[in-house]
Amino acid sequence: xxxxxxxxxxxxxxxxxxxxxxxxxxxxxxxxxxxxxxxxxxxxxxxxxxxxxxxxxxxxxxxxxxxxxxxxxxxxxxxxxxxxxxxxxxxxxxxxxxxxxxxxxxxxxxxxxxxxxxxxxxxxxxxxxxxxxxxxxxxxxxxxxxxxxxxxxxxxxxxxxxxxxxxxxxxxxxxxxxxxxxxxxxxxxxxxxxxxxxxxxxxxxxxxxxxxxxxxxxxxxxxxxxxxxxxxxxxxxxxxxxxxxxxxxxxxxxxxxxxxxxxxxxxxxxxxxxxxxxxxxxxxxxxxxxxxxxxxxxxxxxxxxxxxxxxxxxxxxxxxxxxxxxxxxxxxxxxxxxxxxxxxxxxxxxxxxxxxxxxxxxxxxxxxxxxxxxxxxxxxxxxxxxxxxxxxxxxxxxxxxxxxxx
Numbered sequence: 001x002x003x004x005x006x007x008x009x010x011x012x013x014x015x016x017x018x019x020x021x022x023x024x025x026x027x028x029x030x031x032x033x034x035x036x037x038x039x040x041x042x043x044x045x046x047x048x049x050x051x052x053x054x055x056x057x058x059x060x061x062x063x064x065x066x067x068x069x070x071x072x073x074x075x076x077x078x079x080x081x082x083x084x085x086x087x088x089x090x091x092x093x094x095x096x097x098x099x100x101x102x103x104x105x106x107x108x109x110x111x112x113x114x115x116x117x118x119x120x121x122x123x124x125x126x127x128x129x130x131x132x133x134x135x136x137x138x139x140x141x142x143x144x145x146x147x148x149x150x151x152x153x154x155x156x157x158x159x160x161x162x163x164x165x166x167x168x169x170x171x172x173x174x175x176x177x178x179x180x181x182x183x184x185x186x187x188x189x190x191x192x193x194x195x196x197x198x199x200x201x202x203x204x205x206x207x208x209x210x211x212x213x214x215x216x217x218x219x220x221x222x223x224x225x226x227x228x229x230x231x232x233x234x235x236x237x238x239x240x241x242x243x244x245x246x247x248x249x250x251x252x253x254x255x256x257x258x259x260x261x262x263x264x265x266x267x268x269x270x271x272x273x274x275x276x277x278x279x280x281x282x283x284x285x286x287x288x289x290x291x292x293x294x295x296x297x298x299x300x301x302x303x304x305x306x307x308x309x310x311x312x313x314x315x316x317x318x319x320x321x322x323x324x325x326x327x328x329x330x331x332x333x334x335x336x337x338x339x340x341x342x343x344x345x346x347x348x349x350x351x352x353x354x355x356x357x358x359x360x361x362x363x364x365x366x367x368x369x370x371x372x373x374x375x376x377x378x379x380x381x382x383x384x385x386x387x388x389x390x391x392x393x394x395x396x397x398x399x400x401x402x403x404x405x406x
Contacts, residue, residue, distance in 0.1 A: 004109040004129040004149060011101035012063055012146075014070040014077040019093060021197040026075045026091035028165055029201040031283035033213040034329055035164035036080070036089045040145070041172065042131040042368035043162070045354055045361040046117040048155035053358045055150040059106055061357055062148060062158075065183035066102065072188075073175050073281065075166050075196050077102050079140035087211045091143060091166055105132055105147040113155040117363040120401075122389055127367035131159030158356070159367065164283070170267060171281030173349050184357040195280040202274050209326050216329045233307045235347045236377065237314070239388060240264070241306035242404065243375050244341055245297055247392065250399040251338075253294035260294035261335055262306075263287070264343035266314060268321035286317040287328040294339070341373040347386045351378035365389060 017024055028036070050058065070077045078093040091097075109129070116126050132145030143166045147159040162172055174194055181189045203209075233241065244262055253260065265285040269276040276284055290313040296305050316323065324331075344366070351364040366376045366389060374391040381387065392400055 003111065003126075004107050006105060006107045008106045010063075010104050010106075012066045012070070012104050013101040014067070014074060014098050016095055016098070017074070017093070019071075019074045022199065024092070024094040024097075026078065026093065026166075026196060026282075027198055028089050028091070028210060028214075029198040029282065030203070030206050030209040030213055030325060031168075031201060031285065032165045032198070033089060033210040034217055034287070034332070035283065036214050037136065037217045038164050039136060039368060040132075040134045040161040040163050042128070042366065043160045043172070043176075044127055044131055044363075044365045044367045045158040045160075045351075046113060046155070046363040046365075047157070047358060048113045048117050048151075048362050050156050050358045051154050055156065058156060058356075058358060059148060061183050062146070063104060065179055065186075065356075066104070066146065068182050068188065069175070069179045070102065072178065072192055072194055073196075074098070075281070076144045076162070076175060078143055078166075080136070080143055080163055080165055081140040082214075087214065089139075089165065089214050092140065097140070103132060103134075103142060103145045105145070107147060107149040108152065109149050109157075110152050112153060113151040113157065114153070117155075122365065122369070122391060124367070124370065127365060130157040131367045132161040134161050134163075136163065156358075158361075161368075167281045168265070168267075168283040168285050169345060169349060170269075170278070171283070174279070174281055176354055177350070180354050180356045184355050193279055195277055196282060198282055200274065200276050200280065201282075201284065202272070203322055203325070205326075212326075213329045216333070233311065235386060236343075237307055237310045239347070239377065239386060240310055240343050240375070241303050243343075243388065243390065244292075244306045245302040246400055246403045247341055247373060247390075247396075248294055248298035248302065250392075250396045250403060251298075254298040256294040256298070258294050259336060259339050260292045260297050261340045262290040262292070262310060262313070262343055263332065263335060263340055264290075264313075266317045266321070268317065271318060271321045286321040287325075287332065288313040288317050289331055289335075338372070341375060342371055343375050343377075344369075345377040347377050347379055349378045351387070352381045 075091045078091040079097045081092045132147045145161040149157045268286045290309040376389045
């Protein structure tokens with residue numbers, strides 16, 4: 001065996017409804033629809049030290065706890081579906097949509113999990129073998145898939161693939177944290193009441209925007225003045241600015257007067273005219289684009305200018321989270337190649353607290369990050385730290401690592 005070998009593919013069923021609102025059909029909001037054609041988000045957890053727990057025991061615990069958590073997150077067990085007559089994408093949670101259950105893959109590997117877990121290199125070739133590969137080229141397609149892999153040298157890897165149309169980062173982590181808690185404690189967390197009803201998203205013309213986003217995004221059917229920083233930037237802003245400056249410099253953009261853009265998302269649940277609770281699991285994020293001049297970022301003083309541009313984009317999203325939302329898809333599609341840095345995740349996501357009952361992971365990565373200039377943040381393994389994963393062309397990666405750590 002070289003790499004990963006699948007041992008068994010089974011299904012974890014979810015109990016049929018009735019379900020809380022929106023019931024058996026989740027009409028995607030415009031927040032959701034912009035992600036219809038995106039590949040699944042693939043999150044990987046590496047646990048090298050599980051010798052005291054048998055692999056069959058781990059499989060059994062994961063399956064039984066998944067069965068218990070899915071009724072609370074029933075859209076996650078549905079199918080992403082397109083309704084031609086309505087020109088809308090939905091999540092089908094009817095009996096026909098959920099009857100197959102969630103794909104659960106058991107596999108084994110001769111890869112060295114200790115090397116993968118401790119090597120700072122983003123080993124994409126290994127990572128992608130350890131997460132479910134769900135295609136979105138045709139609809140309907142599964143929203144969620146799970147893969148658990150045992151290693152001949154000991155340890156396990158848990159891979160989760162989730163379609164972005166069903167949940168944003170906050171929603172995904174709600175699901176993972178609830179699942180891990182049930183698996184570890186064998187009891188449902190008190191007060192677990194995620195919200196999935198897209199009717200809570202109220203914006204004039206929102207349905208038309210959702211239809212237009214679906215049409216545009218689906219393959220299957222379709223300069224800031226330099227000034228001092230008068231207040232300390234947030235962790236997200238300061239890390240992002242440093243990454244932006246380093247990327248601009250290793251790309252040799254000090255004399256380039258072309259655009260340089262940071263694209264990122266901000267949670268707008270509490271900022272809507274009709275605020276939504278933190279328990280809402282659907283997408284509810286503003287799309288932010290901080291436009292800068294490349295040379296302004298790469299030259300001395302670039303950190304200050306990058307911070308200012310990021311803070312201004314966040315300020316606009318905070319004051320008017322839905323301003324210009326009709327153009328989000330167009331603006332994203334028009335981002336010039338090689339000119340954008342995609343900032344994802346959050347220093348607030350407690351990735352390393354994901355304990356299913358056999359300890360916390362040694363490494364957590366987003367296996368699906370494949371874009372040149374993609375940056376993903378989660379709260380770090382050590383207290384007070386942030387893990388920043390960066391994807392760049394190989395010709396720039398060594399120089400980036402040297403500069404960012406110096």
